[in-house]
Amino acid sequence: MESLGEFEAAARSRLDPAYYDYFAGGAGDEVTLRANEAAFDRLALLPRVLRGAGKLQLDVTLLGSHAAMPVLVAPTAFHRLADPEGERATARAARTAETIMIVSMASTVAVEDVAAAAPGAELWFQLYIQPDPAFTETLVRRAEAAGCKALVVTVDSPTLGARARDRRNGFHDLPEGMYCENLRDGARVRPIVMSPELSWAHIDQLRDMTALPIALKGVAHPADARLALDHGVAALLVSNHGGRQLDTVPAAIDLLPDIVSAVGGAIPVLLDGGVRRGTDVLKALALGAAAVAVGRPVIWGLAADGERGAGRVLSLLRSEVERALTLCGCASIDELEPGMVRRAC
Ligand SMILES: Cc1cc2nc3c(=O)[nH]c(=O)nc-3n(C[C@H](O)[C@H](O)[C@H](O)COP(=O)(O)O)c2cc1C
Ligand SMILES: O=C(O)C(=O)c1ccccc1
Numbered sequence: 001m002e003s004l005g006e007f008e009a010a011a012r013s014r015l016d017p018a019y020y021d022y023f024a025g026g027a028g029d030e031v032t033l034r035a036n037e038a039a040f041d042r043l044a045l046l047p048r049v050l051r052g053a054g055k056l057q058l059d060v061t062l063l064g065s066h067a068a069m070p071v072l073v074a075p076t077a078f079h080r081l082a083d084p085e086g087e088r089a090t091a092r093a094a095r096t097a098e099t100i101m102i103v104s105m106a107s108t109v110a111v112e113d114v115a116a117a118a119p120g121a122e123l124w125f126q127l128y129i130q131p132d133p134a135f136t137e138t139l140v141r142r143a144e145a146a147g148c149k150a151l152v153v154t155v156d157s158p159t160l161g162a163r164a165r166d167r168r169n170g171f172h173d174l175p176e177g178m179y180c181e182n183l184r185d186g187a188r189v190r191p192i193v194m195s196p197e198l199s200w201a202h203i204d205q206l207r208d209m210t211a212l213p214i215a216l217k218g219v220a221h222p223a224d225a226r227l228a229l230d231h232g233v234a235a236l237l238v239s240n241h242g243g244r245q246l247d248t249v250p251a252a253i254d255l256l257p258d259i260v261s262a263v264g265g266a267i268p269v270l271l272d273g274g275v276r277r278g279t280d281v282l283k284a285l286a287l288g289a290a291a292v293a294v295g296r297p298v299i300w301g302l303a304a305d306g307e308r309g310a311g312r313v314l315s316l317l318r319s320e321v322e323r324a325l326t327l328c329g330c331a332s333i334d335e336l337e338p339g340m341v342r343r344a345c
Helices: 004-014 017-024 031-041 087-096 111-117 133-145 164-169 200-209 222-230 252-263 278-286 296-327
Strands: 043-045 060-062 065-067 071-073 100-103 122-127 151-154 214-217 235-238 269-272 291-294 341-343
Touching: 004 017, 004 296, 017 164, 017 296, 031 043, 031 252, 031 278, 043 278, 065 122, 071 296, 087 100, 087 111, 087 122, 087 296, 100 111, 111 122, 111 133, 122 133, 133 200, 151 200, 200 214, 222 252, 235 252, 252 269, 252 278, 278 291, 278 296, 291 296
Parallel strands: 071 100, 071 291, 100 122, 122 151, 151 214, 214 235, 235 269, 269 291
Antiparallel strands: 043 341, 060 065
16 A cells, blocks of 8 residues: 555545544544645745764653654554454554553553563553543553553543544444553543543643653643643643544644744654655654654554554654655654745635
8 A cells, every 4th residue: 555545545534434433533524634634734844964964863762761763553442353462562563663652541452461461562542531630640650650651641631522423333332341451440441532631630630740851741821831841841732633533723743833942952842643655754853743643554554464563654654754864865853844834825
């Protein structure tokens, strides 16, 4: 397969239509969902020439974790809906690609089992801070013990976005025998609580609870980016949750420049949402992202062909990044700068 679009088509033909809609869909009128990809297409790359580029260099170190390319696996829920091995397969694919997998708190394989399935994989853990601080602490300790190297706290979800496709399809619960294994608490599986009562005080409490670096996922407003610095956050992940939370938020790539400038280089800024081509990765990096993450593309690979499919999605993106970088006259991703991106229309 030559493009991520073909993986989506293959996945669609294999998935239960309600599960396909769950993975593909967004909130509200899906304005933001569409905008994420469209905004990349509205940006143009301005290549440099005759630069005597050296050996390609794609490696990045983020919060002390190494990735062999600036493309991470975004946290997405319910991988067992796409493949029986679920997050185990995803973690193995991420390990093969030598990149970081951000394990969703809503994974259908427990974080300990994800780690055990792919020894040596670089894992971060995505956390929805729970109103019960003791239960949040349980989750943090489990992630630490499983070897996760950072916490990615999702802050764009004070409540769940309105997903019309899921409502229409009646998709509300996982099928029989499938659970959010990180939410197991003795005999029961707790529901994930999305709470509007969370505040910066909860971030401070989390910082006191763990030595792991804390990234915030879903910061859109530059004022919140500045507050994040005051609260000792180690990285930001600019994201509109793939258009699944508040609809009509700007495209992720359009949010990036103001966040990068608010942060002023103090901490790394990552981005997810709509990255479908190596050229998209270059645009984000040129505009100041330290790395990007991909959500749906990995799910499409997984649904199309399990671990191998997810692995091919990541290797396809890698080769696209390599080719685009070379065509831009660059050897290293560090050579990308804002002057190489311009508004195309
Ligand atoms: C099916 C699905 C499930 C998701 N589950 C989570 C989740 O559990 N936690 C989270 O922080 N983000 C979740 N996200 C958002 C992703 O982390 C990411 O922000 C988004 O998918 C990026 O956009 P992309 O799919 O266009 O790459 C989910 C996204 C999708 C598509
Ligand atoms: O579907 C999602 O986008 C998501 O973030 C989520 C959150 C909790 C449980 C399952 C999925």
